[in-house]
Amino acid sequence: MSSPQPSSARQILAGRKLVVACVLVVAAAACAAYLSVGGRTGAPAASLIGGPFTLTTGDGGTVTDADMKGEPFLVFFGYTHCPDVCPATLAEISDVLAKMPAKPIKALFITVDPERDTPAIMKDYVSNFDPRIVGLTGDRAAIDKVERAYRVYARKAPQDNGDYTMDHSAIVYLMDSKGRFVEAFNLDRKPEESAKELERRL
Ligand SMILES: [Cu+2]
Numbered sequence: 517m518s519s520p521q522p523s524s525a526r527q528i529l530a531g532r533k534l535v536v537a538c539v540l541v542v543a544a545a546a547c548a549a550y551l552s553v554g555g556r557t558g559a560p561a562a563s564l565i566g567g568p569f570t571l572t573t574g575d576g577g578t579v580t581d582a583d584m585k586g587e588p589f590l591v592f593f594g595y596t597h598c599p600d601v602c603p604a605t606l607a608e609i610s611d612v613l614a615k616m617p618a619k620p621i622k623a624l625f626i627t628v629d630p631e632r633d634t635p636a637i638m639k640d641y642v643s644n645f646d647p648r649i650v651g652l653t654g655d656r657a658a659i660d661k662v663e664r665a666y667r668v669y670a671r672k673a674p675q676d677n678g679d680y681t682m683d684h685s686a687i688v689y690l691m692d693s694k695g696r697f698v699e700a701f702n703l704d705r706k707p708e709e710s711a712k713e714l715e716r717r718l
Pocket of ligand 1: 594595598599600601602603684
């Protein structure tokens with residue numbers, strides 16, 4: 517089925533004007549989002565990252581986005597069976613936090629594999645890292661919702677032995693004290709440099 521064609525030059529022109537207007541609105545919104553967060557990464561969709569969530573801690577308690585307001589925080593999505601990226605990233609975050617002892621900054625480690633990552637398993641797993649890293653899980657609907665809010669990519673990759681791994685995006689999100697996305701946090705530098713940047717934002 518094809519969409520109806522504009523029947524006159526005027527309609528075509530009107531259509532073009534609408535497209536131009538739409539592009540301008542989107543560009544202005546992206547610009548406003550960029551300016552409002554002062555992001556250095558230039559992420560245009562900053563205001564589209566983050567949002568409400570309700571997740572379960574290792575002790576069976578609840579953490580929501582509202583609980584996180586008041587201090588900046590980091591967010592990382594992954595899963596406890598991850599062979600490489602997740603443990604390496606959590607170790608790097610721990611190294612940064614170790615450079616700023618007693619500072620009130622938290623890092624949320626949110627599972628993309630809630631079927632296997634129960635609260636108890638998450639608790640046990642994050643106990644290997646800095647205690648300010650909070651392991652969070654939830655039911656499938658809660659995880660789907662937070663993945664959508666943070667524009668996370670995560671997909672099961674079945675293995676020959678019937679097991680599976682998870683392909684997933686591995687951005688460390690730096691959120692400000694109001695829960696707004698600031699930038700993809702750079703761990704590719706000395707831990708003390710990353711720590712300095714976080715302290716600057718406290
Ligand atoms: Cu991983």
